[in-house]
Amino acid sequence: MTIFDTKIMCYTINTMDFSIIGLNNRDKRVYEALLLEPMSSVRGLAEQTSINRGSVFESIKSLQAIGMVSYVKVGTRHKYTAESPEKLHEIINEKRRELRDTHSAVDDYVSFLQPQVRSRDVVPHxxxxxxxxxxxxxxxxxxxxxxxxxxxxxxxxxxxxxxxxxxxxxxxxxxxxxxxxxxxxxxxxxxxxxxxxxxxxxxxxxxxxxxxxxxxxxxxxxxxxxxxxxxxxxxxxxxxxxxxxxxxxxxxxxxxxxxxxx
Missing domain, CATH: 3.30.870.10 (Endonuclease Chain A)
Known part of the structure; x- marks a missing residue:
């Protein structure tokens, strides 16, 4: 068992499915590891999580894309830090706004298509x-x-x-x-x-x-x-x-x- 496995046990009591924000369980593990060990390198995260470096780097890119991870450059290395978990609320609210906009776009699209659908010859079967x-x-x-x-x-x-x-x-x-x-x-x-x-x-x-x-x-x-x-x-x-x-x-x-x- 790694240090990460031991420390993260407290987090598993209250789990969250990261798929609702477009991420996967691997991304979740990397994020939680960064919460426990800020200013970590990809190599350090790989050791903490027992995930290979390539996959850790892919998760970091995904987390950066939604603003959940930032980094600073120390010499030639990148050191990564997790943003506050409170930012998850902002991400969910943004997705809600996007869904509302999508509903409006769908309403417009349906309104555009309905006259064409009604004008078709009725197909009996x-x-x-x-x-x-x-x-x-x-x-x-x-x-x-x-x-x-x-x-x-x-x-x-x-x-x-x-x-x-x-x-x-x-x-x-x-x-x-x-x-x-x-x-x-x-x-x-x-x-x-x-x-x-x-x-x-x-x-x-x-x-x-x-x-x-x-x-x-x-x-x-x-x-x-x-x-x-x-x-x-x-x-x-x-x-x-x-x-x-x-x-x-x-x-x-x-x-x-x-x-x-x-």
């Missing part, structure tokens, strides 16, 4: 395909967006425990966002649930409790099906058609009336 956990995360975002834009307050789900185990990996806060949006969900379950019960929801069991590896969402004018293969890889298809969505909603409602209450 439209399907989009998605692969992997990030693709499924896109479907979950679409559920929230579509329900908000179409002023839908409830959607329907035929769940699959196998799919549920993996589908939220890239969007772990989906349920929190759904609850914040006051979006209610009725769930017909296949098999035993593997996740905790969701808030703002009602659940019932299908008569056949076998898990067929398909998770269906009926929301607004859309129908989405997420499936899983033997390698636990996810894929999804979203159909944007009111007739398709309404017919599946009617079938769901009939199954709901005859299903077992949990």
């Amino acid at each position: 439209f399907a989009a395909f998605y692969e992997g956990q990030e693709g499924v995360a896109s479907v979950l975002r679409d559920v929230l967006t579509t329900c908000r834009l179409q002023k839908v307050t409830e959607y329907r789900v035929v769940s699959s425990p196998r799919v549920s185990e993996y589908m939220y990996h890239n969007y772990p806060h989906f349920t929190r966002e759904r609850v914040k949006q006051e979006l209610y969900v009725r769930i017909l379950r296949q098999g035993k649930p593997l996740r905790g019960e969701a808030e703002v929801s009602e659940r019932r069991y299908l008569a056949d409790k076998a898990d067929n590896g398909a998770y269906t969402l009926i929301y607004g004018s859309k129908l989405a099906t997420i499936s899983i293969n033997e390698f636990n890889q996810l894929s999804a298809v979203v159909i944007d058609n009111p007739g398709v969505a309404n017919s599946h909603a009617a079938v769901f409602d009939q199954a709901w009336l005859s299903s077992e209450v949990l």
Whole structure:
């Protein structure tokens, strides 16, 4: 164990994820080492952190870029010092301002594109395909967006425990966002649930409790099906058609009336 490892134990009690300011865990270790040993060289930091010199230098450049590290030149060497941790608040506030500006730019862009979208010929059937956990995360975002834009307050789900185990990996806060949006969900379950019960929801069991590896969402004018293969890889298809969505909603409602209450 290095001196750095021993001293830094007090900092690990209250950790911060540096990814929220665009840095990584290695950058965090270098920054914390500089807090403990100001005026350190790259060589000294490498010894303290057990990180190779090249990687330490890359972290220093990243920290300098956001103003968290400064240096002075002593002879031919650069000696580095960490800026006050209070500067993290300034960085977060600046990112918030950038996000507000980005939202304004997006609003302008959407306003520019909407007339063109409305002027297109209406396509009676439209399907989009998605692969992997990030693709499924896109479907979950679409559920929230579509329900908000179409002023839908409830959607329907035929769940699959196998799919549920993996589908939220890239969007772990989906349920929190759904609850914040006051979006209610009725769930017909296949098999035993593997996740905790969701808030703002009602659940019932299908008569056949076998898990067929398909998770269906009926929301607004859309129908989405997420499936899983033997390698636990996810894929999804979203159909944007009111007739398709309404017919599946009617079938769901009939199954709901005859299903077992949990």
